[in-house]
Amino acid sequence: MKKFAAALLCCAACLFAAGCGDKTGGTEGYTSLGKSWFDIMNTNASLAISEKFDEESREKMSRLCDDVSSILYGVNSSLSLSVETSSAARFNSAAAGETVPLDKLAYDVFNLAEEMYELTEGYYNPAVYYSVNHYKFNMGYPEVHAEDLPDEQTLAAYTDLASHFGEIQLYIGEDGAYYAKKPQYTVTCGEEELSLKIDLGGIGKGYAVDLINDKIDEYGFKYGSFDFGSSSMAIKSHYSQGDYKISFTNPRPIPSDEATRSYGYLYVGNKCLSSSGDYENCYTLGGKRYCHVIDPFTGTPVSIEDTPAMSCTVIGDSAAYADALTTALMAMATHEGWEHTAGFVNEKLQGWFVAFTIQLGDDNFGLFRNGDFTVTDDRFVIME
């Protein structure tokens, strides 16, 4: 009897071992093909597909790259503010109360932005345009002086104007074309009268990632990933490992300790994700960090507060949602505190993985996460 049991155990071990080595149907012969696109929405994008490539699948990959190019250039020409003819740029240059024709893509992204504005209680607000501009976060690596920063009165005008984002009217005309009517509301700032302006760059990138993710499925590729500006990604399966190991950038690494470049990791497959942090697109002035994530209720960068959110990562089925959520949750966690934000995540974002970090002291950080996550930097204390 014991011998039968031993024999069965051995058979099970053999089957297990065979399963480990052949997780994705055999890894022999797989290669990866990649292509990068530069300067789309002021950033770069990369596609990598792994496959046992033959002539037919190479040709398929080439057609996929063409489709990805069309999507990326389409998003850029529709939403980029540096393209004067884009729907977003034309909306911004329109007068208060004016109706602006939109292309279909811009109409969809405007609708999505309004949905996220509602869902996040106004913490996702693309109408923080004037703050972003005044703090020079849309200018690459700017040289900023203390006298360049906005005063309280200016910030109050900016936040007042941004609070009217929900009043943009979107509709399809009788001619079947898409339109957005700009709110009538204006504020006076110095001698200037300002109307509402938007920046849909973040959510637009996520929207492109979602379209490209669907396109990869349409072509039948199972293994690979698409990365738009490092902060927005679609992850399929890895051809040999199954799930990807996703390490989260540490917002406060110890320069002499390379192990602290990341503060933790998890394994992910077939999901979209977005991450945002106060370590990107930021500058220091008077010992204070100024980052590109703006609290729409104060008009200021979240990083100048006493216990700011440092980073946020959201993983789920849509990169556009995830993009809007990372920004919103960083602002919410800074403005309302982590408990309120954790409650919001647990109540409204079921099915999504969320991790955000808070600066509690110089070398003392808090981490909220609502799923399996391995922490590798012991300066991070789990908040629950």
Add this chain to the structure above:
Amino acid sequence: MSLKKINQVKSDRGFKIWDLLVYGLILAAAAALLIAVFVRRDNNPLKGIIITVGEETALTYDFETGIAEYTDVEQGGMIEVEQQTESLFVFSVRRGKHYNRVRIDKSARTVKVIAADCSRNDCVYTSAIKDNSGMIYCSPNDMKIMPYDYHESPDIII
């Protein structure tokens, strides 16, 4: 132990067919486990690398032949060679004022960015490319180093 049991053990000396079958299965299981562990790794040696800046190829290096193809900065290219020995090839990839300094260890077949003027120095912190799953990307300088037979890595830092 009873006499009957002792006699039974004596008569059972040597290998029975079931003993052989079980030992055989154990050996097969051990072999399968070893194969499983090693087959999963893409540890094919690095054949060569391609360095691109933007969409232009700045340099290719073939470890098999030791041939580097590039155009020097002085001839309008992007490569400024600093050191070329039997085992090391150190050069800077230049585009305008920006640069990434790269070291190719010919004998160890590794490639690493050792200095750069980009803001976060992510490319410098990235581990050396040792096999076909490695890749170094410097986003601010639009510079990418990829193996000839690139295999996408399952590890991603976001």
